Amino acid sequence: MPGTYPNKMPAYHASNDDNTVHWPIQPQVYYEGVNEGDEIPAVDFNLTVQRMIMFVGATRNYPGLHHNDRVAQANGAERMFLQNNSCLMLWERVISDWMGIYGRVRSATFRITNFHLSGDIIHVGGKITKKWQENGLNFVELEMLSHTPRRVGMTGTVIVALPSTKYPTTTPMWDNDGKATVTCQ
Amino acid sequence: MTTEEAAPESGRAMRGDPNVTWEDTAKHIGEDYSGGIIMVADERVDKVMISRYCEPAEIGNLLYWDEEVARMAGYRSQVVPWAMLKEVPTYGGNWRPGQPTRFPLDKEMDWQSQLANRQPSAGGPPVPPTNAGFFTDMTIEFFEPVCLGDRLTTMGRVLHHVTPRETRVGVGAFIGYDTSYFNQLGQLVARATQGTYSFVRKDDSEIER
Numbered sequence: 001m002p003g004t005y006p007n008k009m010p011a012y013h014a015s016n017d018d019n020t021v022h023w024p025i026q027p028q029v030y031y032e033g034v035n036e037g038d039e040i041p042a043v044d045f046n047l048t049v050q051r052m053i054m055f056v057g058a059t060r061n062y063p064g065l066h067h068n069d070r071v072a073q074a075n076g077a078e079r080m081f082l083q084n085n086s087c088l089m090l091w092e093r094v095i096s097d098w099m100g101i102y103g104r105v106r107s108a109t110f111r112i113t114n115f116h117l118s119g120d121i122i123h124v125g126g127k128i129t130k131k132w133q134e135n136g137l138n139f140v141e142l143e144m145l146s147h148t149p150r151r152v153g154m155t156g157t158v159i160v161a162l163p164s165t166k167y168p169t170t171t172p173m174w175d176n177d178g179k180a181t182v183t184c185q
Numbered sequence: 186m187t188t189e190e191a192a193p194e195s196g197r198a199m200r201g202d203p204n205v206t207w208e209d210t211a212k213h214i215g216e217d218y219s220g221g222i223i224m225v226a227d228e229r230v231d232k233v234m235i236s237r238y239c240e241p242a243e244i245g246n247l248l249y250w251d252e253e254v255a256r257m258a259g260y261r262s263q264v265v266p267w268a269m270l271k272e273v274p275t276y277g278g279n280w281r282p283g284q285p286t287r288f289p290l291d292k293e294m295d296w297q298s299q300l301a302n303r304q305p306s307a308g309g310p311p312v313p314p315t316n317a318g319f320f321t322d323m324t325i326e327f328f329e330p331v332c333l334g335d336r337l338t339t340m341g342r343v344l345h346h347v348t349p350r351e352t353r354v355g356v357g358a359f360i361g362y363d364t365s366y367f368n369q370l371g372q373l374v375a376r377a378t379q380g381t382y383s384f385v386r387k388d389d390s391e392i393e394r
Binding site: 022023025026045051054055057058059060061062063064068070071074084085086088089090091092093096097099100101102104105106107108109110111112156169170171173174175176182 | 237238240241242243244245246247248249250251253254255257258259260266267268269271272275279295297298300301320321322323324325326327328330373
């Protein structure tokens with residue numbers, strides 16, 4: 001119907017080149033507020049086929065093993081399974097949502113022990129196994145575990161540098177030798 | 186391949202030198218097998234790359250979503266998730282103008298096209314015969330944060346370890362290579378050791394499931 005279609009964008013939208021949406025900032029974790037033995041909030045991930053395809057697109061990692069049941073089965077898997085970096089993305093979610101905007105990951109070590117198959121619900125959790133200060137930084141070591149419905153699917157540790165309550169808005173930074181380049185303690 | 190349960194490539198052709206042992210391979214630890222190739226990422230990190238990465242696992246840390254929050258926390262700009270660093274930028278892309286199609290018409294629907302290259306590689310050390318292999322483990326150390334607009338360079342493929350071992354799926358060795366990642370200012374952003382298990386696969390009847 002002529003004349004009923006919008007032919008001009010409202011001025012507010014036309015001039016709004018900052019399309020950033022602002023969300024509330026998550027609660028911050030501080031070194032002094034955590035203890036060895038503490039568990040960080042776990043997350044259950046439902047690996048629907050649609051989500052598997054999203055993982056493939058996000059990592060631009062396209063071997064058929066990760067999006068095509070026939071290819072996966074021809075290679076010994078029951079059906080399509082997550083690529084190793086996508087398995088690590090599940091840990092990224094759990095850890096990054098916990099450590100807040102002033103936490104930083106220093107290192108991550110992981111080993112995959114079972115396929116993360118489409119249709120699985122993967123339970124990912126972590127526990128603080130060590131807490132220490134070194135080279136001007138405040139560290140915790142997280143022992144991470146991903147459980148598939150069959151058995152443990154991925155194990156490893158992630159070391160996180162946390163801010164202190166003394167410098168609550170200082171993000172830990174370090175040089176090539178791992179020494180703090182900002183005051184964190 | 187991703188786990189110990191993964192089967193080898195179809196055909197299970199043996200590759201390697203029967204006159205070489207894993208001990209011989211280990212003598213090459215510390216040698217670089219990148220061929221001196223320095224891979225500069227085709228893509229600078231952009232907002233879409235980061236948000237598409239965060240969506241599947243629903244990663245909500247605002248450093249990855251909100252430039253103002255990232256600057257407030259002391260970063261140059263919106264931050265790249267630590268787990269994303271190694272995977273997303275490509276070197277040569279999945280296709281570029283002037284290149285032949287990656288999907289020839291005579292290929293059947295499950296055919297696998299060779300797409301983006303992500304690691305410099307030029308051969309490897311001498312190894313004994315194997316007919317299977319898969320990814321096993323990785324260690325990544327992080328240094329300078331990677332932010333919006335950064336362009337990463339990947340260098341090195343240095344043999345890090347060779348550990349012979351029999352597992353429930355076969356007999357072979359765990360092998361790891363070191364690779365380093367830099368930003369456009371030449372600052373080290375990460376160093377990764379990626380491990381694989383190369384082996385002679387046991388007969389299916391011998392594999393304990």
